[in-house]
Amino acid sequence: MAGLLSRERTVAGPGFNRWLIPPCALATHLCIGQAYALSVFNLPLTRQLGVAKSIAGDWRLTDLGWIFTIAIFVLGASAALFGKWVQAVGPRKSGFTAALCWGVGFLIGALGIRSHQLWLVYLGYGVIGGCGLGIGYITPVSTLISWFPDRRGMSTGMAIMGFGGGALIASPLSDFLMRHFASPTSTGVVQTWVVLGIVYLVFMMGGAFGYRVPPESWRPAGWVPPPEKAKVLITQHNVTPGDAIRTPQFWLLWVVLCFNVTAGIGVLGQASAMIQEVFKDRITPSAAAGFVGLLSIFNMAGRFGWASFSDKIGRKPTYMVFFALGTALYALVPLTGKVGSVALFVACFCIILSMYGGGFATIPAYLADVFGTKYVSAVHGRLLTAWSAAGVLGPVLVNYIRQFQIDHGIPKNQAYNITMYIMAVLLVIAFFANLAVKPVADRYHEHAAPVGGPGDRRVPA
Amino acid sequence: MTTESARSEPHPKNGIKLALAWLAVGVPLIWGVVMTLKKAMALFG
Numbered sequence: 302m303a304g305l306l307s308r309e310r311t312v313a314g315p316g317f318n319r320w321l322i323p324p325c326a327l328a329t330h331l332c333i334g335q336a337y338a339l340s341v342f343n344l345p346l347t348r349q350l351g352v353a354k355s356i357a358g359d360w361r362l363t364d365l366g367w368i369f370t371i372a373i374f375v376l377g378a379s380a381a382l383f384g385k386w387v388q389a390v391g392p393r394k395s396g397f398t399a400a401l402c403w404g405v406g407f408l409i410g411a412l413g414i415r416s417h418q419l420w421l422v423y424l425g426y427g428v429i430g431g432c433g434l435g436i437g438y439i440t441p442v443s444t445l446i447s448w449f450p451d452r453r454g455m456s457t458g459m460a461i462m463g464f465g466g467g468a469l470i471a472s473p474l475s476d477f478l479m480r481h482f483a484s485p486t487s488t489g490v491v492q493t494w495v496v497l498g499i500v501y502l503v504f505m506m507g508g509a510f511g512y513r514v515p516p517e518s519w520r521p522a523g524w525v526p527p528p529e530k531a532k533v534l535i536t537q538h539n540v541t542p543g544d545a546i547r548t549p550q551f552w553l554l555w556v557v558l559c560f561n562v563t564a565g566i567g568v569l570g571q572a573s574a575m576i577q578e579v580f581k582d583r584i585t586p587s588a589a590a591g592f593v594g595l596l597s598i599f600n601m602a603g604r605f606g607w608a609s610f611s612d613k614i615g616r617k618p619t620y621m622v623f624f625a626l627g628t629a630l631y632a633l634v635p636l637t638g639k640v641g642s643v644a645l646f647v648a649c650f651c652i653i654l655s656m657y658g659g660g661f662a663t664i665p666a667y668l669a670d671v672f673g674t675k676y677v678s679a680v681h682g683r684l685l686t687a688w689s690a691a692g693v694l695g696p697v698l699v700n701y702i703r704q705f706q707i708d709h710g711i712p713k714n715q716a717y718n719i720t721m722y723i724m725a726v727l728l729v730i731a732f733f734a735n736l737a738v739k740p741v742a743d744r745y746h747e748h749a750a751p752v753g754g755p756g757d758r759r760v761p762a
Numbered sequence: 763m764t765t766e767s768a769r770s771e772p773h774p775k776n777g778i779k780l781a782l783a784w785l786a787v788g789v790p791l792i793w794g795v796v797m798t799l800k801k802a803m804a805l806f807g
Contacts, residue, residue, distance in 0.1 A: 318776040324783035331787060469794030511783065591805035594798040647805065
């Protein structure tokens with residue numbers, strides 16, 4: 302088995318089509334993207350004992366919220382911790398491990414729900430599943446960049462689009478399964494988690510065994526690495542993960558990702574309540590749910606669209622667009638509430654959420670441009686700690702400032718205005734952080750022949 | 763075209779595999795998008 306999973310066994314043979322790699326990456330990301338749809342289980346889990354309604358001893362929503370928090374925290378931590386390992390062992394072994402963690406995490410979680418032991422759910426879905434999330438998230442990045450050096454943004458954008466799309470599948474699928482398994486004595490959650498665990502395990506295994514890495518000397522037909530220029534942020538050198546975190550560029554990009562995610566994640570978590578409160582008596586709960594669905598679609602589409610666009614205009618200018626346009630849109634949102642324009646409000650947030658997704662999807666290519674392609678998964682894993690930080694910062698900013706405003710007599714429909722301006726300020730800071738990103742100093746480059754240089758074995762004789 | 767670069771060209775026997783792989787991920791994704799769009803229609807209803 303160990304041999305079957307080894308990197309050497311995954312080297313592609315002659316005639317291999319590189320377009321077989323994105324579906325494998327999507328198979329992984331579509332499964333782990335379920336994490337964004339976890340809230341669909343919240344209410345049924347609060348009546349596991351009472352079934353029809355909550356009774357004494359049933360779990361509270363606040364206790365259940367920790368399942369997602371733990372999973373996202375472990376995602377960032379495991380991506381940072383195992384990034385180097387993922388890079389070293391190759392996509393098949395890491396994809397296999399991610400599948401095992403994610404599938405088994407669900408099954409242990411189901412056991413926890415069945416036995417009404419919340420700690421077991423935290424351990425299964427949160428910790429073990431969270432490791433599956435982190436390892437699975439970074440698994441395809443390096444492989445895709447190796448296969449698509451000419452379209453780094455598009456290829457990683459396609460995979461990371463899957464993470465956004467996973468929730469679109471998981472939400473209606475979970476709903477369908479729960480209704481199918483529900484009975485007078487069961488909410489159907491346990492059976493649903495067992496089915497999801499098995500389906501995700503099989504699907505992700507399919508992706509893991511489909512991965513291939515290109516041979517050493519491979520490059521796309523007719524493609525030559527672009528010449529390295531002082532002002533262009535595409536390096537032909539590599540920076541090790543250990544050295545990367547010592548560079549100012551890493552921390553500038555950390556701020557870029559963190560603030561871009563902070564701005565989006567806070568809105569995404571509160572979107573339903575926000576639109577109902579801003580447009581009181583005009584937006585029903587089902588229309589608000591439609592708004593959340595629409596945001597999810599733009600979040601997903603933005604991942605592919607913006608990342609592909611970054612191949613045309615460059616990574617740095619793409620983030621310039623995110624932060625300049627994002628600042629303007631956040632500043633505009635209070636006005637849309639004031640004039641009572643639902644359409645303008647929805648349009649602003651759809652564009653904002655597309656850039657939230659785009660920020661996630663463009664960052665691997667940005668890292669490859671700045672630090673080289675050799676260790677990109679490991680560097681990306683370390684940068685994902687910015688996501689963990691934003692996962693706390695975003696909801697805290699939105700929820701606590703809203704509550705503070707309401708406690709001080711501000712009407713509910715205006716309680717988000719200050720938050721929107723704060724988000725705009727965060728994006729201004731991120732704009733300048735992105736502006737400050739320059740090529741990495743020579744002293745950080747790994748002492749090896751640069752990619753495309755005279756000693757590089759990739760260059761055909 | 764180099765020997766290496768020739769490897770990126772689609773091979774005929776990969777065609778079915780390629781179609782199946784994209785169908786396996788494309789069909790659930792499109793189903794999810796359609797279901798979500800149906801739900802989103804309530805916003806404009």
